[in-house]
Amino acid sequence: MFWFLYLFNITTADYCSDSCIPCRVEQIVFIKNTCDNSICLSKDYCNNNCYTCLLDSGVKSQCDLITYTSRECTTSSVCGKKIYNSESDTLSIKNLAKSSLCFWYIDLTGSSDNHIDLEFEFSGLERGTLLIESYNLASGMSLSNAKSIENRVTGDDNKSSYSMRLENTNMLLLIYYSGNSNKNYSGLKIVWGDNSGGNSNILGKALTITALCLVSIFCMGCCGVLCRRLYKSARNTSRVYDQVVANYQRRSRNYEALPENSIISDADIQRFFPKQLFKEALLEVGEKVCCICFEEFNAELYVRKLPCKHVFHSKCIEDWFVGRMVNPKCPLCKNNPFNPEPEHPVPERASIIDVPK
Missing domain, CATH: 1.20.5 (Single alpha-helices involved in coiled-coils or other helix-helix interfaces)
Known part of the structure; x- marks a missing residue:
C-alpha cells in the first residue's frame, strides 16, 4: 500500500510539474498549470491551483521550470487595450471566464498632479482578484527599475464598489485575474482622475x-x-x-446790444430771437398775417418773434435783416430789435395799424 501511494504521488507530480508554465507581468510572476488551465500568483502558494510549481516552495525538484526565464503573460481580446493615460479616464470589461488574466497600464507621467483617485465597480458577486501596482517614475525611468507599492482588492467582503487614493503615483499597473471555479467571473469598471473620482x-x-x-x-x-x-x-x-x-x-x-457799424448775420438773428414753430399764443398785438409776405401764419411754419412782440415768418425776417448795417428797424414799429431800449411805443393788441377816420 505504501509503495502504491508513493508511485502515485511521483507520477502525479511529474505530470503536473511538466505542465507548469511561469509568466511575468513586470515584476509579478504567475504560474499557469495546463493540467487544469489554472492561474496562480506564485507568491500566494496556491496549492489547490498550482500543485507543484510553487516559486517559493523550497523543493527544488518541484520548481525546475521556474528557474528558466519567465515569458510574458498574454491577455485575451475581452480585456481591451492595455495602455491608458490621464485623458481617457475609464476602462471596463464585461466578465471573465475561469483562469483568465487581464492587465492594463495607466500612464499619468504627463499629469501635473502626483496623486490619483480610483473607483472600482464589480458587476457580480463572483469576483476574481484585482492587483494594483503603483509607481512614482522619475524622468526616463522604466518600470523594471522602479519600486512598486502593491494594493489588492478581492471579493471576500462582497462589496460591489471601492474607492482609493494613491499618493506619489504617476504610473499604475492593474491586474485582474479569475480563479479556477467553473463559472463566469464578475466584470470590472475602473474610473480615475487627476484630482477626484x-x-x-x-x-x-x-x-x-x-x-x-x-x-x-x-x-x-x-x-x-x-x-x-x-x-x-x-x-x-x-x-x-x-x-x-x-x-x-x-x-x-x-x-446786450449789437455793436455799431456791424453787419447783421444769421447767428445774430438766432441769438437775439430764435426761430420757433408758430402758435396762436405768440400773437400778442393782433396780426394774423406776416406783414412782409402778407401770408397767413400756420402751425407748420417757423416764425421769429421780435422784442417788440411782432411776429414774422422766419425766412421773411431773415431776408429783411441779414446783410444790413446796424440800426435796423422792425417792419411795423420801426424799433431796433437788437437794442434793448425801444425807440417808439409798442402798439396795443387792438390793431396792427391805426387808420385815421
Missing part, C-alpha cells in the same frame, strides 16, 4: 460652469442697470444744457 470630477466641472454662467448673468444685469442710469443722466444733462442756452439767449436779448 470620475463622478466627482464631472460634478465639479458642472458646478464650475454653472457658477460662471451665474456670474456672467449678474455682470450683464449690472451693465444694463449702469447703461440705463448713464442714458438717463445724459438726457437730463442735455435738457439742463438746452435750458441754460435758452436762458442765456433770453437774457442776452435783454441787456
Whole structure:
C-alpha cells in the first residue's frame, strides 16, 4: 500500500510539474498549470491551483521550470487595450471566464498632479482578484527599475464598489485575474482622475460652469442697470444744457446790444430771437398775417418773434435783416430789435395799424 501511494504521488507530480508554465507581468510572476488551465500568483502558494510549481516552495525538484526565464503573460481580446493615460479616464470589461488574466497600464507621467483617485465597480458577486501596482517614475525611468507599492482588492467582503487614493503615483499597473471555479467571473469598471473620482470630477466641472454662467448673468444685469442710469443722466444733462442756452439767449436779448457799424448775420438773428414753430399764443398785438409776405401764419411754419412782440415768418425776417448795417428797424414799429431800449411805443393788441377816420 505504501509503495502504491508513493508511485502515485511521483507520477502525479511529474505530470503536473511538466505542465507548469511561469509568466511575468513586470515584476509579478504567475504560474499557469495546463493540467487544469489554472492561474496562480506564485507568491500566494496556491496549492489547490498550482500543485507543484510553487516559486517559493523550497523543493527544488518541484520548481525546475521556474528557474528558466519567465515569458510574458498574454491577455485575451475581452480585456481591451492595455495602455491608458490621464485623458481617457475609464476602462471596463464585461466578465471573465475561469483562469483568465487581464492587465492594463495607466500612464499619468504627463499629469501635473502626483496623486490619483480610483473607483472600482464589480458587476457580480463572483469576483476574481484585482492587483494594483503603483509607481512614482522619475524622468526616463522604466518600470523594471522602479519600486512598486502593491494594493489588492478581492471579493471576500462582497462589496460591489471601492474607492482609493494613491499618493506619489504617476504610473499604475492593474491586474485582474479569475480563479479556477467553473463559472463566469464578475466584470470590472475602473474610473480615475487627476484630482477626484470620475463622478466627482464631472460634478465639479458642472458646478464650475454653472457658477460662471451665474456670474456672467449678474455682470450683464449690472451693465444694463449702469447703461440705463448713464442714458438717463445724459438726457437730463442735455435738457439742463438746452435750458441754460435758452436762458442765456433770453437774457442776452435783454441787456446786450449789437455793436455799431456791424453787419447783421444769421447767428445774430438766432441769438437775439430764435426761430420757433408758430402758435396762436405768440400773437400778442393782433396780426394774423406776416406783414412782409402778407401770408397767413400756420402751425407748420417757423416764425421769429421780435422784442417788440411782432411776429414774422422766419425766412421773411431773415431776408429783411441779414446783410444790413446796424440800426435796423422792425417792419411795423420801426424799433431796433437788437437794442434793448425801444425807440417808439409798442402798439396795443387792438390793431396792427391805426387808420385815421
